[in-house]
Amino acid sequence: MxxxxxxxxxxLSLAERTYLPQIVTGLKTTLVxxxxxxxxxxxxxxxxxxxENYRGVPTLVKDPNGREKCVSCQLCEFVCxxxxxxxxxxxxxDDADTAHVEKAPKEFDINMLRCxxxxxxxxxxxxxxxxxxxxxxxxxxxxxxxxxxxxKLYELGGTLPDRHRKWDKxxxxxxxxxxxx
Amino acid sequence: xxxxKEITIGDVAKRSADGEEFSGETMALxxxxxxxxxxxxxxxMMELDGDVIKSARPVVGYLHRGDEKIAENMxxxxxxxYTDRLDYLAPLAxxxxxxxxxxxxxxxxxxxxxxxxxxxxxELARISSHLLGVGVYGMDAGAWTVFMYTFTQREKxxxxxxxxxxxxxxxxxxxxxGVARDIPDGWLGRVSDFCDQVLPVLDEVDKLLxxxxxxxxxxxxxxxxxxxxxxxxxxxxxxxxASGVDLDLRKDRPYSGYERYDFDVxxxxxxxxxxxxxxxxxxxxxxxxxxxxxxDQFPDGAYYAEDAKKIFAPQKAKILTSMEELIQNFMIVTxxxxxxxxxxxxxxxxxxxxxxxxxxxxxxxxxxxxxIRGPSFCNLSILDDLLPGHYLTDVxxxxxxxxxVMGECDR
Numbered sequence: 368m369x370x371x372x373x374x375x376x377x378x379l380s381l382a383e384r385t386y387l388p389q390i391v392t393g394l395k396t397t398l399v400x401x402x403x404x405x406x407x408x409x410x411x412x413x414x415x416x417x418x419e420n421y422r423g424v425p426t427l428v429k430d431p432n433g434r435e436k437c438v439s440c441q442l443c444e445f446v447c448x449x450x451x452x453x454x455x456x457x458x459x460x461d462d463a464d465t466a467h468v469e470k471a472p473k474e475f476d477i478n479m480l481r482c483x484x485x486x487x488x489x490x491x492x493x494x495x496x497x498x499x500x501x502x503x504x505x506x507x508x509x510x511x512x513x514x515x516x517x518x519k520l521y522e523l524g525g526t527l528p529d530r531h532r533k534w535d536k537x538x539x540x541x542x543x544x545x546x547x548x
Numbered sequence: 549x550x551x552x553k554e555i556t557i558g559d560v561a562k563r564s565a566d567g568e569e570f571s572g573e574t575m576a577l578x579x580x581x582x583x584x585x586x587x588x589x590x591x592x593m594m595e596l597d598g599d600v601i602k603s604a605r606p607v608v609g610y611l612h613r614g615d616e617k618i619a620e621n622m623x624x625x626x627x628x629x630y631t632d633r634l635d636y637l638a639p640l641a642x643x644x645x646x647x648x649x650x651x652x653x654x655x656x657x658x659x660x661x662x663x664x665x666x667x668x669x670x671e672l673a674r675i676s677s678h679l680l681g682v683g684v685y686g687m688d689a690g691a692w693t694v695f696m697y698t699f700t701q702r703e704k705x706x707x708x709x710x711x712x713x714x715x716x717x718x719x720x721x722x723x724x725x726g727v728a729r730d731i732p733d734g735w736l737g738r739v740s741d742f743c744d745q746v747l748p749v750l751d752e753v754d755k756l757l758x759x760x761x762x763x764x765x766x767x768x769x770x771x772x773x774x775x776x777x778x779x780x781x782x783x784x785x786x787x788x789x790a791s792g793v794d795l796d797l798r799k800d801r802p803y804s805g806y807e808r809y810d811f812d813v814x815x816x817x818x819x820x821x822x823x824x825x826x827x828x829x830x831x832x833x834x835x836x837x838x839x840x841x842x843x844d845q846f847p848d849g850a851y852y853a854e855d856a857k858k859i860f861a862p863q864k865a866k867i868l869t870s871m872e873e874l875i876q877n878f879m880i881v882t883x884x885x886x887x888x889x890x891x892x893x894x895x896x897x898x899x900x901x902x903x904x905x906x907x908x909x910x911x912x913x914x915x916x917x918x919x920i921r922g923p924s925f926c927n928l929s930i931l932d933d934l935l936p937g938h939y940l941t942d943v944x945x946x947x948x949x950x951x952x953v954m955g956e957c958d959r
Contacts, residue, residue: 370811370813371794372813372814372830373814373815373816374814374815374826374830375817376822376826379761379764383761386761388759389759389760389761389762392756393756396693396752396755397693400697406700418711418732420729420732421715422714442877442882445882446626448622448626483718484718485720486714486715486728487625487629490728491877491881493867493868493877493878495868530865531864531868533868533869
């Protein structure tokens with residue numbers, strides 16, 4: 368049987384019945400807390416410290432060579448629980464130096480009115496192209512303004528160092544004539 | 549059309565002299581769905597005779613989102629963010645309960661480290677939920693300051709959650725077969741520090757409320773629920789334990805390794821509002837005890853089930869460099885984790901009571917049917933039996949003591 372702890376109660380003492388000890392305790396607690404350092408964060412003058420791996424606004428990132436990482440596989444669009452992501456896939460020009468990466472998104476919209484910041488898109492991305500970074504406060508005057516298009520997403524995302532150098536490796540292998548297709 | 553009749557003082561005097569019953573007409577009063585004492589969107593239709601409640605009928609459904617139907621249209625992992633929004637005061641505990649339910653269906657054992665992380669999550673969620681429960685209860689009863697102190701503590705907990713999961717509120721932390729990420733460096737130390745400083749605050753709250761005659765006058769003997777009634781209405785959690793039933797699923801049907809930790813189940817003696825308040829305070833202390841034990845014996849190993857290749861997505865480094873894992877990732881995301889056919893029911897001891905998930909699977913990665921048993925819903929069902937006979941002013945105190953969340957009541 369479960370180990371229980373019965374919460375008995377004692378009757379109030381005569382002093383406690385007069386309300387007086389309680390008033391003294393209450394005042395004492397308040398006074399002690401008045402002397403303690405304040406815990407309030409004066410937002411927006413003071414900003415909270417955002418921890419690493421925070422799930423803020425989703426963004427698209429480029430690799431250090433300035434190349435779009437997204438290959439529009441649409442896995443994030445598929446997994447997004449509130450269906451906030453809409454991708455139109457596009458081709459890459461044959462002569463571009465990213466030609467060995469098959470595709471890039473033609474359009475990439477994230478509707479921030481729908482986004483729930485769950486981070487599943489970042490988790491499933493097989494290219495490490497989409498990241499939830501540290502922006503936590505978004506606002507706009509219209510619904511259209513709240514839809515982040517591809518350009519906005521790259522502006523927000525910027526460049527992140529590659530954690531795993533996938534395409535460079537492939538390119539190097541291809542140049543050596545040992546491409547594994 | 550009813551006829552309007554003018555009554556004079558003389559008529560009333562004559563009536564009383566004739567010895568007629570002075571019941572008069574009753575008044576209908578609506579509280580909610582948008583009212584601060586209802587902690588969300590509960591609506592109460594009451595019939596009052598003067599200040600005394602004659603009958604009360606809770607009306608629920610104002611926050612219905614159709615979560616159960618939504619679950620049928622997405623893979624098991626995609627539903628995790630929706631579980632945040634059940635009992636939104638303890639999202640981590642919901643995440644864990646859901647993950648364990650689906651793992652029970654898959655007959656999957658998660659490693660000890662993952663279990664320890666989950667226990668830690670559940671207990672921290674319980675502390676956070678009860679801190680709010682106690683603080684807001686004080687506020688409901690007129691003791692405003694307590695709320696400020698408990699909320700400060702809760703804020704610290706949220707900072708810990710933020711570090712662990714990436715979000716303060718909607719944590720979406722568990723995955724089927726593990727958790728989304730391992731604990732950050734030095735996090736356990738910070739949880740330990742939190743535990744050290746939360747206990748003095750609890751003593752402070754104790755000093756302000758527990759022996760406070762004003763608070764006791766308002767809560768003692770109010771909203772008394774007998775053992776039999778509590779059981780008959782299917783109440784669970786602190787509300788049931790306050791009535792003296794020692795049902796705690798962490799003890800009775802241990803899951804996620806709860807049998808490894810030593811803790812007491814507090815039970816009340818009378819089942820009134822005051823008991824329900826006491827229980828929550830004591831449960832925070834017991835949770836701190838569990839958290840400390842988990843930290844002391846924190847196991848090494850993986851934070852996800854490594855052998856569940858068709859359920860838990862491969863690691864990022866593998867996805868990016870190996871074709872096999874890349875395909876695996878696509879399969880798990882698009883088709884969902886591979887689940888066997890069958891039916892499973894799992895209940896976890898959440899801060900509000902027993903949160904149950906009943907899953908019917910026809911195989912594949914999407915549930916055929918997912919039923920959620922929200923403890924708040926069952927706890928609220930007693931209202932039409934409990935409220936009559938009480939004064940209107942007691943409604944606030946009784947509702948506060950039941951500590952329900954409409955997010956999981958309406959789902």
